[in-house]
Amino acid sequence: MPEGPEIRRAADRIANVLVDETVEEVAFAFPELQRFTKVLSGQRVLEVETRGKALLTHFDNDYAIYSHNQLYGVWKIAKRGKMPATNRSLRLALHTSGHSALLYSASDISVWPREEIGMHPFLATLGPDLLSAKLAWRDISERLAMPRFAGRSLAALYLDQHFLAGSGNYLRSEILFCAGVHPKRRPRDLSRGERGRLARETLDLPRRSYETGGITLPPRLAATLKKTVKGFERRRFFVFGRDGRPCYSCKDTIRRDSMGSRRIYWCPTCQPE
Template sequence: MPEGPEIHRAANKIRKALEGMVIEDVELTVPRFSEAGQDFIGKTVNRVEARGKAMLIHFDNFVMYSHNQLYGRWTVNLKETAAKKWNRSLRISLTTGKHTCRLWSATDILLMEPWELSGHPYLSKLGPDVVIPETTVEELVEHMNQKKFQRRRLKVLLLDQGFFAGIGNYLRSEVLFTSGLHPDRTVSSLSDEEKNKLAEQALFLSRQSYDVPGITVDLDLYDKLRSVGLSRGRARHWVFTRNDRECHNCGHLIIHTRPGRRRLDYCPNCQPE
């Protein structure tokens, strides 16, 4: 499932292809919008942005909102290139003079007027976005200090997009590890120092994972692990999917848990209760 870094990278690709360009052709297979295809033709894309895990494509008088949930995927191709043949169904394709951007399998697609965005149930509840450079440690700590979060456990909060937007499953395990925090800790149990560390690590790992796709370990360690023959998948995380292997810091075995049926791995020694 795509997390903040992946959504922001997808937004960048789409931005390069669409921003400032005029839509020349459109294919819209979402039944409730079957009439709306014509609305796109001849319109200029003003802006493409990711918010949390949602993608927004802004036109003059409307905005296309999409949220990929588990299966949605964007592809960007030169317009001459045939669409990929795979087991995903096309929802929308937008073609400019040069490129075609296609959204596959997503079910959560809306056409909204710009003023409707602030009231949208997903967008209006989003916490600070951990991938964008504007978000600061202070902002995250202030957000974390709200009363409604105090008694909740970090393992639950870190998947709540109202807490830190953009953190998903792999980042949850990784941020808890590099912050040295046990998944069952509550916000109210954290010292100021621990809150700062959590905020710092949420920003640091999300941004590294955006810059160097999907890699959350220290980059020197990554190179070292690759040089001794580990695959990218085996080398890229501190703890996530590394259950029953040795912790890179202390050698203890990593533990696997599944709170809410979503994988969470941690080191019992580096992240004591």
């Protein structure tokens, strides 16, 4: 599933072709949404916003399209009239005079009056967005100390969108590694210094991933690996997907387990249990 940084980058691409443009034609695959084609066609797009893993397209008639990629959804941008070659099912199409923003394979799409969008069942329960410019590391530290979160394992907490919106499977492994904390530990078991370090990494890693297109490694290490390691997926992360390989920091062997029904990776030396 795409995580916060990937959804934000998709939103940037969509905004680049839609914002301040008139959407001449709107097409929904789902019958229950087709009544909104006339409501939205001919309207100007004001903003493309992300809230965690959800994406909102705001129109100047005070309506918004909510979409969530879930596991398989993907946005594609194309010149108007030139549809991408794909076997995916088209779920939503927004056509301007020059471009098309196309959402494939997603099933969670709805249309809302903008003043009511906060009542969406998913959005109403979200924690702060990891990529929000208003979010500070002290805010995250305070949330870690809240009774509703403090007694849960970090492995579970860092998949919970009520805690922080936009976190997901690769981000939790990478954040916990960089903070030097084991996935089974709980916030209430951390020292003040450990909690502060975890909060800082929770803020920094998603922003680095967003800026680099999915790389969580620091620039110098990423540049070195690019020269010696073939394949983007093999040189993106500290630990995620690297089980059986040596840790970049201590050379111990990265391990893999299943926590919260999702795979997780850690270094037994850098993240002692």
